[in-house]
Amino acid sequence: MLLSSGVWVKYTGEMGIARDRGLQKLIEEHQVLPSVLFFAGPTLKGNSKAPLGSCGPTSISRMLPFLPSCKDLGVRLIVSKGMSKDVLNVLQETNLAYGIAPGGAGAFYGVRIERVLKRKYEELGPEAFFLINVKEFPFYVFLGGEVDGYFEQIQ
């Protein structure tokens, strides 16, 4: 699906959660990554409605060195928080779509996670990798692009 820039959408489907050390390990091991990647680090103190606990976006700025490798390993859309000239330059150079989720909305995004399908590098705690299913997970499309998945525009 072609995601247009400058609109809010909600996504339902599979996505990966990664950040910092976990992301670095995935790249070092040349793991195949899901096409939608959410930069986040959950509290890991969940309940029946939020399996990973509170789980809002973390800053994309720390992940910039990893973005070209993310693209090579299959990622097409990053959902994270933060925007600056540096962020924009790297995203445009790597030709990745970028969705902005409101920073600090951990409880809100925590309950958008329906199931945890896979966990990797659990010893890294909140920096581990998680493959999850989300339902109606909203974000603002800052940079659009071609991304596989079910996206619904929010009017």
Place this chain on the structure above:
Amino acid sequence: MQEYLDKIDDLVKLLLFTPTRAQDSLNVVHDACFKAILDNDMVVSSSLKLPLCQDTGVVTLFVGHDCLTKGQIETIKNCFQAQFNLFARPSMLSSPFIEQHSLEDMQMCFLEELRDVRGIGAIISGAGTEMHSFLKVYPGTSDFSTVKKDILTWVKERGALACPPVHISIAMGGTAAEACKQSKMGFLFGSNMPQSFEDEYDELVTSIKGLEVDPLGKRGNWVGNVFLRVLPTHISAVPVSMSFMCWPFRAEWMEIAS
């Protein structure tokens, strides 16, 4: 001491689930979807006891007293840590860079004792704001306009990265260490400056509110409060520190009657 211990449960809940001033931040949100998400975040957080923000950060605990012993303060700190760790993300490592291991559910807080007020409070420093802290020591011959220019440049470059709506606290004077501490304390106790600074402060606030600080890159200004704290300073070295506070405004102070 019991009155301090009695407040810890409420203090932790305020910090993590229902920060007193989070709602105020929504007044400077300029996007309906963004606002709806933050509104809903507050509802989910308080009803499910999930931290409003997953980055429960590093905490500084403030204990204001005139009679507690060192042992009593240690007990207060330990009780706070135990309660906080029930809900907090294991974000802390034992040390920077070398021989690191996770503190898991034994995260510690830093302690500040205050002797001119009675009460207990805390500030959460998440990475999203901490990464954008500012500290610079100016020569005594510098002027306010130089500092103002640096602050505006910093806010313009960094503000949108610090989980807007952001609040800003600036401290001028003291030592470098004191300026950093006071810039954080602005979030607990607000501004504190001589009358002679009021015009410059007003101009600074107006200038900050004119900057583009917009997490969606739509050229809006999502800055809430701007605090200024001014201290006596060295004749030739004037430290200036600035801290950002993210929208949940996780800084709480609870007074204890004398």
